Amino acid sequence: MTNEIKNRIVSGMRPTGKLHLGHYFGVLKNWINLQKEFESFFFIADWHALTTKYNQTDDMKKNVEDVLLDWLASGIDPEISTIYLQSLVPETAQLHIYLSMITPQNWVERDPTLKDLAKIMKDKQENISNLSYGLFGYPVLMSADIMLFNSNFVPVGIDQVAHVELTRDIARRFNNIYNVELFNEPQPKLTQTPLLKGLDGNKMGKSFNNDIKISDTPETTEKKFKSAITDRNRIRRDDKGNPDNCEVVFDYWKLFGSTDEQKEICEGCKMASIGCAECKKKLTAKINKYMAPIREKRQDLEKHPDYLKNIIYEGSKKAQIKAKEVLSKVEDAIKMYK
Numbered sequence: 477m478t479n480e481i482k483n484r485i486v487s488g489m490r491p492t493g494k495l496h497l498g499h500y501f502g503v504l505k506n507w508i509n510l511q512k513e514f515e516s517f518f519f520i521a522d523w524h525a526l527t528t529k530y531n532q533t534d535d536m537k538k539n540v541e542d543v544l545l546d547w548l549a550s551g552i553d554p555e556i557s558t559i560y561l562q563s564l565v566p567e568t569a570q571l572h573i574y575l576s577m578i579t580p581q582n583w584v585e586r587d588p589t590l591k592d593l594a595k596i597m598k599d600k601q602e603n604i605s606n607l608s609y610g611l612f613g614y615p616v617l618m619s620a621d622i623m624l625f626n627s628n629f630v631p632v633g634i635d636q637v638a639h640v641e642l643t644r645d646i647a648r649r650f651n652n653i654y655n656v657e658l659f660n661e662p663q664p665k666l667t668q669t670p671l672l673k674g675l676d677g678n679k680m681g682k683s684f685n686n687d688i689k690i691s692d693t694p695e696t697t698e699k700k701f702k703s704a705i706t707d708r709n710r711i712r713r714d715d716k717g718n719p720d721n722c723e724v725v726f727d728y729w730k731l732f733g734s735t736d737e738q739k740e741i742c743e744g745c746k747m748a749s750i751g752c753a754e755c756k757k758k759l760t761a762k763i764n765k766y767m768a769p770i771r772e773k774r775q776d777l778e779k780h781p782d783y784l785k786n787i788i789y790e791g792s793k794k795a796q797i798k799a800k801e802v803l804s805k806v807e808d809a810i811k812m813y814k
């Protein structure tokens with residue numbers, strides 16, 4: 477066997493609570509496939525959560541645990557991937573300091589996510605100057621996450637691509653300024669999966685209360701789907717419907733039903749031989765069946781807090797070994813006193 481070095485990927489999620497099916501199909505399934513092929517670092521970005529939630533920290537521990545449980549239950553494998561907590565790898569903060577010195581302020585100001593956040597603050601009539609120093613540094617902190625392992629690829633959604641591009645700029649600038657070839661220019665690895673909509677037809681998100689959690693019980697899943705929007709023209713049971721006008725429910729059918737089942741539902745809907753209640757009931761049965769092993773595993777893991785803690789600590793230790801190597805090269809390049 478050749479001693480080939482696998483390409484390295486890194487990606488993170490802010491701990492904001494239990495994950496939903498959008499996370500599972502949009503992000504986690506992708507990570508689960510990638511971890512077989514790449515040397516993978518997956519981390520819980522608790523410092524990034526603090527950039528906006530610095531004054532709402534009561535649930536921090538619970539949120540970290542929930543994310544970890546959702547990851548493990550879904551199939552992120554701590555035997556082959558490095559799973560860690562950002563704040564337990566303080567080398568992140570050290571690299572962030574160095575990168576913040578070489579990053580021009582106007583590069584950060586161009587960041588579209590920051591612009592969005594600034595707009596949200598404005599809409600909430602919060603003073604824009606309340607945008608904290610830490611939040612302002614969000615993209616640089618994210619660059620530190622990525623460069624800490626000198627990663628080649630960053631699996632992210634389209635909304636994060638600008639951040640990875642900034643990381644490339646910072647990596648190139650570091651190499652130029654210190655005249656080294658230390659850092660790769662990491663590439664985003666785009667998630668292909670279609671975005672699952674929330675049950676009300678809007679973007680799925682916990683703040684809209686329109687999501688199905690990975691950890692929801694079958695009963696909750698069924699109950700939530702009862703309120704999902706359907707074809708608005710199909711008001712009574714014997715009205716004929718059209719799945720094309722029933723994006724939400726039928727999108728889930730496309731994901732969870734076989735081609736034959738989709739065809740059957742489509743015909744039944746169009747001929748009014750199946751009602752919406754029955755259609756949704758069948759669908760939630762499929763979803764619940766699919767999710768059952770994941771939910772079971774989650775419940776099982778929940779009973780073993782020591783095991784979970786161990787995964788976080790061991791993973792963070794492992795991440796630190798690699799991070800220290802990179803950081804040491806950074807300090808050599810800058811010619812820090814040692």
Ligand code: TRP
Pocket residue numbers: 486487488489490521524617618621622630631632636
């Ligand atoms: N900003 C990302 C998000 O909100 C989370 C994140 C932080 C991240 N650091 C990262 C993702 C590094 C990829 C790589 O989803």
Ligand code: SF4
Pocket residue numbers: 706707710717718719722725726741744745746750751752753755756
């Ligand atoms: Fe939508 Fe199903 Fe009702 Fe047709 S039967 S409108 S696909 S919920």
